Amino acid sequence: MDYQPPPFFSRGPAPLVRLGFFACLAVLLMVLDARFRYAESLRQVVALLAYPLQRAALAPAELFGAAAGFFTTQVSLKQENEQLKAKQLLAANDVLTADALRAENAQLRRLLEARERLPRPSTLAEILYRGRDPFSRKVIIDKGSRQGIRSGQAVIDDIGVVGQVTRVYPLLSEVTLITDKEQRTPVQVLRNGLRAVIYGGGERGTLDLSYTAANADVLADDVLVTSGIDGTYPAGLPVAKVARIERDAAYSFAKITCVPTAGTDQNRQVLVLSQEMNIPPAPTETESVAGKLPKQKRAKKRE
Amino acid sequence: MAFYEQQQRILSPAKAGYMALTLVLALLFNLLPWRNVVGLPDMVALVLTFWCVHQPRKIGIGIAWFVGLVMDAGNGALLGQHAFAYAFLAFAAVSLHRRILWFSAWRQAAHVLVLLLASQLLMLAVRLVAGGAFPGLTYFAGSFVAAALWPTASFLLLLPQRRPAGMDENRPI
Numbered sequence: 001m002d003y004q005p006p007p008f009f010s011r012g013p014a015p016l017v018r019l020g021f022f023a024c025l026a027v028l029l030m031v032l033d034a035r036f037r038y039a040e041s042l043r044q045v046v047a048l049l050a051y052p053l054q055r056a057a058l059a060p061a062e063l064f065g066a067a068a069g070f071f072t073t074q075v076s077l078k079q080e081n082e083q084l085k086a087k088q089l090l091a092a093n094d095v096l097t098a099d100a101l102r103a104e105n106a107q108l109r110r111l112l113e114a115r116e117r118l119p120r121p122s123t124l125a126e127i128l129y130r131g132r133d134p135f136s137r138k139v140i141i142d143k144g145s146r147q148g149i150r151s152g153q154a155v156i157d158d159i160g161v162v163g164q165v166t167r168v169y170p171l172l173s174e175v176t177l178i179t180d181k182e183q184r185t186p187v188q189v190l191r192n193g194l195r196a197v198i199y200g201g202g203e204r205g206t207l208d209l210s211y212t213a214a215n216a217d218v219l220a221d222d223v224l225v226t227s228g229i230d231g232t233y234p235a236g237l238p239v240a241k242v243a244r245i246e247r248d249a250a251y252s253f254a255k256i257t258c259v260p261t262a263g264t265d266q267n268r269q270v271l272v273l274s275q276e277m278n279i280p281p282a283p284t285e286t287e288s289v290a291g292k293l294p295k296q297k298r299a300k301k302r303e
Numbered sequence: 304m305a306f307y308e309q310q311q312r313i314l315s316p317a318k319a320g321y322m323a324l325t326l327v328l329a330l331l332f333n334l335l336p337w338r339n340v341v342g343l344p345d346m347v348a349l350v351l352t353f354w355c356v357h358q359p360r361k362i363g364i365g366i367a368w369f370v371g372l373v374m375d376a377g378n379g380a381l382l383g384q385h386a387f388a389y390a391f392l393a394f395a396a397v398s399l400h401r402r403i404l405w406f407s408a409w410r411q412a413a414h415v416l417v418l419l420l421a422s423q424l425l426m427l428a429v430r431l432v433a434g435g436a437f438p439g440l441t442y443f444a445g446s447f448v449a450a451a452l453w454p455t456a457s458f459l460l461l462l463p464q465r466r467p468a469g470m471d472e473n474r475p476i
Binding site for chain 1: 327330331333334335336337360363364365368371372373374375376377378379380381382383384386387390391394397398429430433434435436437438439442
């Protein structure tokens with residue numbers, strides 16, 4: 001007969017067994033989350049638990065912001081007012097010409113029977129804080145699914161593309177900056193229309209124009225704009241400026257480093273653009289597959 | 304004869320509610336909108352280690368795993384990353400709890416530093432495999448700060464247990 005300890009000494013499975021079990025569970029979750037994105041519903045459930053804590057944690061910052069706004073001195077307001085007036089004077093000229101150009105552009109498009117680009121509805125959002133995950137470059141904005149934010153939408157500021165909404169909570173959403181290592185943005189060189197895909201550079205805060213041929217026509221100070229062929233970003237938004245080009249005969253690709261145009265680390269106000277709905281289906285696919293295609297493309301891009 | 308490096312007080316038993324409260328407060332601290340603060344201590348890891356060392360029968364790997372999951376969801380990190388690291392941390396703390404309590408507070412902190420660094424290394428390895436960017440060596444500063452907070456945290460977290468259950472003239476403790 002084998003010896004059994006009395007039941008009041010029983011402490012369940014050995015710690016090593018428990019560690020093995022929970023480690024396997026964690027690894028399974030991580031693989032599901034990173035590779036297949038099946039874990040989103042579980043994340044939503046757990047996030048619901050963390051949500052009251054998140055709100056409570058945000059309260060002091062909001063209070064501080066309100067207090068700081070209350071005590072803004074009159075001098076700084078006056079200065080800001082003068083600056084804005086000067087800026088408006090400068091901008092007035094551009095606005096007048098822009099109206100004329102828009103009208104002309106619309107007429108030309110109609111003439112070319114081009115698809116008329118509808119002005120996209122957009123939502124103004126404020127950046128609450130930088131994401132706490134030190135391995136990625138993300139920010140949290142104060143608008144969520146209740147305000148109509150959807151995953152995959154483009155986020156811009158007044159001078160260029162900031163990033164893309166990658167995860168949506170009821171009242172908050174998470175924006176992956178274009179400088180994140182996992183983020184890719186389809187771009188075009190403004191000068192000659194050369195298309196490429198730009199990769200985030202991670203913690204350096206720069207962008208890399210990877211897989212561009214060594215003899216490609218890219219020069220320093222070239223402006224890169226979104227190409228719009230992904231159906232996510234509208235075409236023509238400034239993304240980055242080429243900073244440095246290294247061409248090494250040993251490699252078939254040039255190493256092109258760019259700096260983002262938009263203040264990916266500075267601004268507080270951003271604009272979330274809604275998705276363009278009139279994406280034509282892919283031409284060669286059958287009807288059932290074609291309906292799914294844009295979604296798949298976006299999902300791939302987010303990975 | 305003194306077995307311990309420091310004098311030990313007889314403590315009243317820890318209440319599960321109090322332990323849960325400290326964990327929730329630590330979660331709240333971690334979820335505060337910190338803006339790029341270098342060397343921010345991971346309070347949840349510290350409190351978890353503390354309770355695993357002091358009350359290994361009431362808290363363990365399962366609870367640590369779940370708290371890590373909440374951290375992941377709240378942080379927008381890879382789901383399971385903190386859960387994995389915290390489960391390991393709890394396992395190490397529970398295995399070492401008899402050894403750690405022999406030492407004085409600062410030597411305990413040295414043990415805890417190693418545990419926290421190991422859990423951070425695990426998280427780093429997981430994220431690098433999953434394709435994250437290396438955040439720089441300042442990432443590890445948080446563990447040093449957390450270990451430096453260990454003596455203070457021990458004192459504060461044990462305060463309710465030091466309190467006598469009721470007023471009594473004749474009792475020495």
